[in-house]
Amino acid sequence: xxxxxxxxxxxxxxxxxxxxxxxxxxxxxxxxxxxxxxxxxxxxxxxxxxxxxxxxxxxxxxxxxxxxxxxxxxxxxxxxxxxxxxxxxxxxxxxxxxxxxxxxxxxxxxxxxxxxxxxxxxxxxxxxxxxxxxxxxxxxxxxxxxxxxxxxxxxxxxxxxxxxxxxxxxxxxxxxxxxxxxxxxxxxxxxxxxxxxxxxxxxxxxxxxxxx
Amino acid sequence: xxxxxxxxxxxxxxxxxxxxxxxxxxxxxxxxxxxxxxxxxxxxxxxxxxxxxxxxxxxxxxxxxxxxxxxxxxxxxxxxxxxxxxxxxxxxxxxxxxxxxxxxxxxxxxxxxxxxxxxxxxxxxxxxxxxxxxxxxxxxxxxxxxxxxxxxxxxxxxxxxxxxxxxxxxxxxxxxxxxxxxxxxxxxxxxxxxxxxxxxxxxxxxxxxxxx
DNA sequence: CTAGTTTGTAACCAAAAAGTTACTTGGAAA
DNA sequence: TTTCCAAGTAACTTTTTGGTTACAAACTAG
Numbered sequence: 001x002x003x004x005x006x007x008x009x010x011x012x013x014x015x016x017x018x019x020x021x022x023x024x025x026x027x028x029x030x031x032x033x034x035x036x037x038x039x040x041x042x043x044x045x046x047x048x049x050x051x052x053x054x055x056x057x058x059x060x061x062x063x064x065x066x067x068x069x070x071x072x073x074x075x076x077x078x079x080x081x082x083x084x085x086x087x088x089x090x091x092x093x094x095x096x097x098x099x100x101x102x103x104x105x106x107x108x109x110x111x112x113x114x115x116x117x118x119x120x121x122x123x124x125x126x127x128x129x130x131x132x133x134x135x136x137x138x139x140x141x142x143x144x145x146x147x148x149x150x151x152x153x154x155x156x157x158x159x160x161x162x163x164x165x166x167x168x169x170x171x172x173x174x175x176x177x178x179x180x181x182x183x184x185x186x187x188x189x190x191x192x193x194x195x196x197x198x199x200x201x202x203x204x205x206x207x208x209x210x211x212x
Numbered sequence: 213x214x215x216x217x218x219x220x221x222x223x224x225x226x227x228x229x230x231x232x233x234x235x236x237x238x239x240x241x242x243x244x245x246x247x248x249x250x251x252x253x254x255x256x257x258x259x260x261x262x263x264x265x266x267x268x269x270x271x272x273x274x275x276x277x278x279x280x281x282x283x284x285x286x287x288x289x290x291x292x293x294x295x296x297x298x299x300x301x302x303x304x305x306x307x308x309x310x311x312x313x314x315x316x317x318x319x320x321x322x323x324x325x326x327x328x329x330x331x332x333x334x335x336x337x338x339x340x341x342x343x344x345x346x347x348x349x350x351x352x353x354x355x356x357x358x359x360x361x362x363x364x365x366x367x368x369x370x371x372x373x374x375x376x377x378x379x380x381x382x383x384x385x386x387x388x389x390x391x392x393x394x395x396x397x398x399x400x401x402x403x404x405x406x407x408x409x410x411x412x413x414x415x416x417x418x419x420x421x422x423x424x
Numbered sequence: 425c426t427a428g429t430t431t432g433t434a435a436c437c438a439a440a441a442a443g444t445t446a447c448t449t450g451g452a453a454a
Numbered sequence: 455t456t457t458c459c460a461a462g463t464a465a466c467t468t469t470t471t472g473g474t475t476a477c478a479a480a481c482t483a484g
């Protein structure tokens with residue numbers, strides 16, 4: 001009678017969903033920091049404060065875990081992309097992309113690791129991700145049509161340039177630090193670089209006249 | 213008397229310098245493809261067609277080999293940078309930087325791996341590399357003074373932007389492929405993207421008037 | 425010629441890391 | 455209450471991989 005059948009919400013001894021999420025979160029952090037080859041399943045287990053065995057209970061193996069983490073994040077991004085497609089006001093400019101990347105640095109780094117390590121073999125869930133990319137490209141095309149972006153360049157190149165400018169300092173902070181002198185995680189850097197991107201973005205706007 | 217003391221130049225059974233170079237070249241390739249954690253010393257030895265033991269004869273260990281490879285490439289870059297500093301005509305534009313990176317993709321990828329893996333700890337030969345970076349920044353500053361580049365932005369941000377735009381498609385080809393649809397190693401892509409960079413670079417030029 | 429040093433090989437070892445076995449515990453349904 | 459399965463643990467095995475030892479062959483100084 002001390003223990004009611006309905007278990008109290010605060011004292012939980014077993015909770016599969018929580019455990020699963022914990023492993024996913026821990027794996028994201030570990031993979032983001034060390035990459036796939038550098039990551040240690042033992043370290044992930046420790047970080048998630050679960051037994052290594054459970055990791056193999058919820059996921060096939062190290063590889064499967066990596067793919068699950070990726071999928072999880074991809075789905076998250078898909079949802080966000082759909083929200084943005086609905087509300088065109090949310091379509092972001094260069095500094096906004098940059099801020100977003102700074103916020104989700106783990107995802108950016110995961111992407112970088114994945115792209116770096118899969119030189120020959122194709123990438124996970126290629127089809128869906130291509131669709132996501134095309135979706136973004138479509139938004140850019142519409143902006144070009146509306147005259148808010150120069151129309152004499154291919155949309156996907158604009159997209160690639162945007163990603164390059166906003167992702168590299170987040171993905172490769174050490175490299176960025178060699179150049180600018182301070183860590184890209186520095187708040188002041190982020191603000192200043194954001195403003196810089198704003199300034200630079202005239203290169204993407206239409207009808208420019210260069211006065212000698 | 214069949215074997216003269218002076219060994220014939222064409223039949224060489226032992227050649228330390230060649231072996232060393234071979235190991236370095238093989239290690240560069242392996243590290244560029246798989247990164248430090250993913251690289252296998254056995255694979256490097258096989259690639260170099262030497263015995264694994266020799267690798268430890270010429271270099272301390274896997275770590276030492278990685279640093280040697282990096283140093284080797286850094287020196288190469290230093291020399292090139294000095295040449296460029298002498299002849300201001302060689303100071304390169306965005307498309308030229310991009311082409312250079314395409315040519316030396318292994319170096320670009322090595323840089324990316326290094327930066328990605330060393331999140332907390334500092335980077336190798338930080339002092340010299342900072343000097344190299346400042347050297348490049350100085351060239352940019354001079355261009356600004358000469359009025360060939362807009363002067364209202366910090367030189368090192370311009371440098372960071374240039375590196376981002378010209379390095380990312382080479383360092384992360386899979387990611388770029390998701391966006392543009394074809395491999396960045398594709399010759400046609402390289403030409404088109406080079407032209408695109410040329411177009412975009414008006415954003416870096418001074419005295420721009422945006423006509424509504 | 426020969427003794428000693430350098431360059432090279434094959435086989436081996438130890439540590440680390442992935443993955444597994446055998447067992448226990450919690451709790452919900454019968 | 456009892457039964458049974460999912461959730462959990464500790465300790466173990468296997469595989470991988472960085473690093474080493476013991477030995478042989480080539481070259482070089484004396």
